[in-house]
Amino acid sequence: MKNQQMDTRAFKRSLHQSENYHRRGFGNEAEIAEVLNTEYQSNLIQTIRNNNYILEQGDVTIHLAESFGFCWGVERAVAMAYETRQHFPTEKIWITNEIIHNPSVNQRLQEMNVGFIELVDGEKDFSVVNSGEVVILPAFGASVSEMQLLNDKGCTIVDTTCPWVSKVWNSVEKHKKKDHTSIIHGKHQHEETIATSSFAGTYLVVLNLKEAEYVANYILNGGSAQEFLSKFAGAYSEGFDPDQDLLKVGVANQTTMLKSETEQIGKLFEQTMLKKYGPVDFNQHFMSFNTICDATQERQDAMLKLVEEDLSLMLVIGGFNSSNTTHLQEIAIEKGFTSYHIDSAHRINMSNEIEHKPLDQSITTTSNWLPKGKITVGVTSGASTPDKVVAEAIAKIFELKK
Numbered sequence: 001m002k003n004q005q006m007d008t009r010a011f012k013r014s015l016h017q018s019e020n021y022h023r024r025g026f027g028n029e030a031e032i033a034e035v036l037n038t039e040y041q042s043n044l045i046q047t048i049r050n051n052n053y054i055l056e057q058g059d060v061t062i063h064l065a066e067s068f069g070f071c072w073g074v075e076r077a078v079a080m081a082y083e084t085r086q087h088f089p090t091e092k093i094w095i096t097n098e099i100i101h102n103p104s105v106n107q108r109l110q111e112m113n114v115g116f117i118e119l120v121d122g123e124k125d126f127s128v129v130n131s132g133e134v135v136i137l138p139a140f141g142a143s144v145s146e147m148q149l150l151n152d153k154g155c156t157i158v159d160t161t162c163p164w165v166s167k168v169w170n171s172v173e174k175h176k177k178k179d180h181t182s183i184i185h186g187k188h189q190h191e192e193t194i195a196t197s198s199f200a201g202t203y204l205v206v207l208n209l210k211e212a213e214y215v216a217n218y219i220l221n222g223g224s225a226q227e228f229l230s231k232f233a234g235a236y237s238e239g240f241d242p243d244q245d246l247l248k249v250g251v252a253n254q255t256t257m258l259k260s261e262t263e264q265i266g267k268l269f270e271q272t273m274l275k276k277y278g279p280v281d282f283n284q285h286f287m288s289f290n291t292i293c294d295a296t297q298e299r300q301d302a303m304l305k306l307v308e309e310d311l312s313l314m315l316v317i318g319g320f321n322s323s324n325t326t327h328l329q330e331i332a333i334e335k336g337f338t339s340y341h342i343d344s345a346h347r348i349n350m351s352n353e354i355e356h357k358p359l360d361q362s363i364t365t366t367s368n369w370l371p372k373g374k375i376t377v378g379v380t381s382g383a384s385t386p387d388k389v390v391a392e393a394i395a396k397i398f399e400l401k402k
């Protein structure tokens with residue numbers, strides 16, 4: 001069914017009323033919080049926090065970003081997954097995707113016998129899931145068709161979708177209701193954006209300001225529809241027509257994009273529609289809601305502050321497919337820092353080699369990454385990275401420089 005024709009709000013309402021649907025945990029939060037503390041928190045990080053985010057040891061000074069690591073949406077999702085295991089001790093439990101983009105957390109869940117739905121030929125293979133089994137939806141949500149399928153199968157659904165992500169879904173539903181096309185700032189293959197676009201009516205995903213400028217120019221001056229469609233292949237709703245579907249637009253975002261860019265894109269379309277339709281009719285042609293998540297904003301702001309320091313190098317820790325971590329890395333690179341993006345402390349070995357992922361490139365190994373003599377290392381981590389992983393990486397740096 002085409003999204004425009006489907007009342008996704010009504011579907012969500014009826015799903016939320018089902019007794020097989022849970023989105024608030026199962027009442028043993030306190031106990032689970034203690035388990036999570038033991039598994040993911042770190043005394044070393046607490047010490048650095050208490051010391052104004054700086055720690056000096058021998059030749060090394062660590063400067064930690066003032067906001068980094070687990071956001072509350074992620075903490076909540078992980079806690080709910082642990083609670084689900086406890087609440088359904090014998091049932092088969094699945095998760096539709098990585099709960100968050102962090103290898104150590106996902107591995108722990110696997111050890112707890114939570115199965116991940118696998119991709120077969122690019123499609124998720126739900127044939128393994130049977131009626132009565134429990135399925136967890138991750139922090140970045142699931143598409144409406146996945147929810148429908150699991151509901152129809154008679155599964156118990158535990159929905160850990162972050163409320164910030166749900167807020168974006170509500171925005172695109174408002175665009176749909178008013179026949180506005182949702183222009184989504186995001187990565188069209190990212191699970192969160194796939195989910196968001198499933199709640200939208202007509203949509204177009206733009207990756208960055210450059211793509212947004214192309215669209216804005218098309219709105220104002222027209223162009224080749226064919227060129228437009230091939231440029232955005234895979235990033236728009238079925239039947240999208242740039243000549244018909246850009247007359248009324250609303251702006252939405254993947255919650256973990258670069259905040260400054262989301263804001264610029266919002267302003268660009270606001271000005272474009274104002275220019276095209278004038279102040280009287282503007283409101284009929286443009287809608288926008290602020291849906292940048294606080295946690296993403298805080299982490300990026302802290303990084304912008306950190307890159308003002310005099311640092312020898314930067315270490316950015318988080319899943320390689322984590323969008324918010326990659327944006328932190330982008331900030332460091334833009335400021336001209338040598339910055340290493342790793343997903344776990346195992347990437348650092350005791351021969352002073354680091355296996356890391358440069359921006360938009362494959363994983364590579366760099367030797368002698370820690371310079372001789374006194375160094376200052378800036379450290380941050382993405383919203384899906386537990387403190388313990390950051391602490392392990394810092395401990396390795398201290399050890400290497402002993």
Ligand code: SF4
Pocket residue numbers: 071072073074139140162163164165255256293294295296324383
């Ligand atoms: S980064 Fe923001 S939107 Fe994403 S899970 Fe965390 S709080 Fe929610």
